[in-house]
Amino acid sequence: MKFKIFNTAFFVFILGLAGEVVSQSNSPVTTTTTDDMSEKIPYIMLLILGVMVFWIFKALMFSDETETVEKKKWKFKISNLFMSINTEEEDEDLKNHSYDGIKELDNNLPPLLNYIFIASLIFSVIYVFHYHIFGSGDLPANEYNNEMVIAEMQRAELIKSGVFINENTVAKMTDESTLSKGKDIYLKNCVTCHGNNGEGLVGPNFADDYWIHGGSIKDLFVIIRDGVPAKGMISWKTQLNPKQMQDVANYILTFKGTNPPNAKAPEGVIYIDSTEIGKNDSLKTDSTKIK
Numbered sequence: 001m002k003f004k005i006f007n008t009a010f011f012v013f014i015l016g017l018a019g020e021v022v023s024q025s026n027s028p029v030t031t032t033t034t035d036d037m038s039e040k041i042p043y044i045m046l047l048i049l050g051v052m053v054f055w056i057f058k059a060l061m062f063s064d065e066t067e068t069v070e071k072k073k074w075k076f077k078i079s080n081l082f083m084s085i086n087t088e089e090e091d092e093d094l095k096n097h098s099y100d101g102i103k104e105l106d107n108n109l110p111p112l113l114n115y116i117f118i119a120s121l122i123f124s125v126i127y128v129f130h131y132h133i134f135g136s137g138d139l140p141a142n143e144y145n146n147e148m149v150i151a152e153m154q155r156a157e158l159i160k161s162g163v164f165i166n167e168n169t170v171a172k173m174t175d176e177s178t179l180s181k182g183k184d185i186y187l188k189n190c191v192t193c194h195g196n197n198g199e200g201l202v203g204p205n206f207a208d209d210y211w212i213h214g215g216s217i218k219d220l221f222v223i224i225r226d227g228v229p230a231k232g233m234i235s236w237k238t239q240l241n242p243k244q245m246q247d248v249a250n251y252i253l254t255f256k257g258t259n260p261p262n263a264k265a266p267e268g269v270i271y272i273d274s275t276e277i278g279k280n281d282s283l284k285t286d287s288t289k290i291k
Contacts, residue, residue, distance in 0.1 A: 211271040
């Protein structure tokens with residue numbers, strides 16, 4: 001009788017808690033987000049844990065006391081982890097369980113399964129407190145967001161180092177930082193062959209419209225990277241990273257049209273940048289272009 005009262009009271013409490021959780025989940029909201037669901041998870045998991053603990057408590061405190069079989073002292077053996085009873089107890093168990101002439105062996109779960117079940121309960125309690133109550137661990141959504149932030153930082157560092165720059169992605173830039181860095185590299189490595197002002201010495205000048213291997217930013221990047229061994233131009237890819245090669249290539253383009261003194265005679269053919277043709281007219285005639 002006492003057990004029935006306790007059983008009823010406990011289930012009333014569980015149903016009341018479940019009703020509160022359901023009412024919170026059914027409350028009118030405009031949108032349901034991952035954060036909203038994560039706030040309800042601790043209550044749902046605690047509800048499940050409460051039911052599990054209740055049934056364990058019931059099994060321990062209200063077990064059958066009329067059992068007459070006296071269990072023998074159990075000794076630890078590896079095989080006992082997988083056996084539910086000792087073999088010498090089997091005959092006695094068979095005698096005490098007979099229904100309509102059919103003998104039933106009262107064989108409990110192997111101890112190993114019980115240990116796994118208990119360990120999973122302990123782990124679930126620790127998990128709930130660690131991730132949902134104390135918040136000391138990151139849930140999958142938070143862990144993903146944190147990894148994305150780290151990935152963006154790493155990507156920014158790679159872009160800054162120029163690892164993604166090649167002849168297809170090199171860009172023409174005119175900002176002060178790029179030109180200043182390019183000038184430092186040029187004065188340190190290029191003046192011996194091309195002069196302080198790009199007038200040309202052993203190598204060709206950069207101030208006129210004539211170019212031997214093309215005068216675009218991509219052409220200059222490839223020449224700086226790969227060199228022209230037949231003309232004495234070395235490859236700089238072992239000494240400069242892609243970002244540095246882009247900087248110095250953009251600085252070289254600033255010499256165009258400067259007419260420095262003692263300029264070397266033109267070499268190559270005239271190069272005309274096709275991107276500059278009609279650029280202003282196209283922007284003026286259509287004000288609906290996406291910027």
